[in-house]
Each structure stands twice: as structure tokens, then as C-alpha cells.
Amino acid sequence: MSQPADTSKISxxxxxxxxxxxxxxxxxxxRHGISGTTFANVSATAGVSQGALVFHFKSKDGLLTETLSxxxxxxxxxxxxxxxxPDPLDRILGLIGADFSPSxxxxxxxxxxxxxWGEAGAQPLYNKICVEAEDARHQAMLACCRELVETTGGPDPELLTDSIDAFTDGLWLQIHIQSQPITRTEALDKAHAHLRLLLPHHAGRI
Structure with a gap:
């Protein structure tokens, strides 16, 4: 499978x-999922030739890998x-907020x-890219939770981190698949309500 492209020398x-x-x-x-994504429908949507896609990304794998990266x-x-x-609770709130930002x-x-994520089990490079990126984000949240607990007390920081991230994943799934999906604003409100349950001593700041 293709490696992510080096963009440092591209005009x-x-x-x-x-x-x-x-x-x-x-x-x-x-619209079509990964299996239904082709150079033909990508080039039509982008308004470029299939030859241009081949020039820039070489293959469908290259195109998808670069998109994921x-x-x-x-x-x-x-x-x-x-x-x-510098405040760990502010950082936790910021990380949660980023998960529900419009971009x-x-x-x-x-x-x-x-x-x-559905393809990662069968595609080693997708899995590697996802695992490395998600581990960096997980470690950032864990560092915040550890600092907060060490400073003010609270639940086990690893369990706190897992609870926050698992709840976010669940909200993303609700937005993605429900027939009447919740909005980003509703999801963020639910994430904050969940955090108040996890950190009752900080509820006034959440």
C-alpha cells in the first residue's frame, strides 16, 4: 500500500x-463508501481529469491514504x-470541544x-496511521486527567480518560447513524453533562 505523500516540495x-x-x-x-470510491467519481466531483489524480496520488490506495493522513x-x-x-480542566474541555467543532x-x-475505521482491520497502513494518531490524542487527554486528579482529586485518571473518550465515540456514532441524528451542539451539551457526572466537584466550571 502507498505511503502518505511528502508535500514539502509541492508547489x-x-x-x-x-x-x-x-x-x-x-x-x-x-455518498458511496470506500469500496464505491473510484478515480472516475472523484475526478468528476473534483472537476479534474483521472490522469491528474494518477499524477498526484498514483493509485486509489495512495489517494485514500493521503486523505486519511x-x-x-x-x-x-x-x-x-x-x-x-495551563489549567488541566480547561484543556479537557478544549479537547472535548475540538471533537465537536464544525471542521x-x-x-x-x-x-x-x-x-x-471499518477498513483499518484489513488495511495495515490505515490501521497504523489511525492508531498512531489516536494514541497521541489519548495521551494528551490522559496527561490532562492525571494533572487534574493529582491537583484536586478525583477518579482514576486512566478510567476518567477512557470514560470521556468512549462517550465521545458514542456521540459521534449517534450523529452518524441515527435516523434523527443529534446536532453537534446537542452532542457537546451531552458531553459536558457526562463530564459533570464524572467530575462533580468541578461541575460549576463545566
């Missing part, structure tokens, strides 16, 4: 073209931006996430 024009192609992949996967880079940028506060938690993006 700005080519980067913009690639970004349009990646956006097209998001649209096509949301960029999706995860976008997610990491979002949660790291929310990780700047991350759209219906199309969630369709892409779940499609890649």
Missing part, C-alpha cells in the same frame, strides 16, 4: 489542486490548538472516519 498550485481532490474524496466516500492532521491541529491552557464533526467527515 502552492499543486497543493490547492490536491486539496480540491481530497475534498472530493470526502464527498464521494460520504490529512484528515488526521486536521484533527490533531484542532485538538492541539485547544491544548494551550471536525461534520456529517461528511464522520462518514469518512467510520469508513476508514
Amino acid at each position: 502552492p498550485t499543486s497543493l490547492r489542486t490536491q486539496a480540491r481532490m481530497i475534498d472530493a474524496v470526502v464527498d464521494v466516500v460520504a 490529512r484528515l488526521l492532521q486536521e484533527y490533531e491541529q484542532a485538538w492541539r490548538a485547544a491544548f494551550a491552557s 471536525i464533526c461534520s456529517r461528511k467527515k464522520l462518514a469518512l472516519w467510520f469508513s476508514f
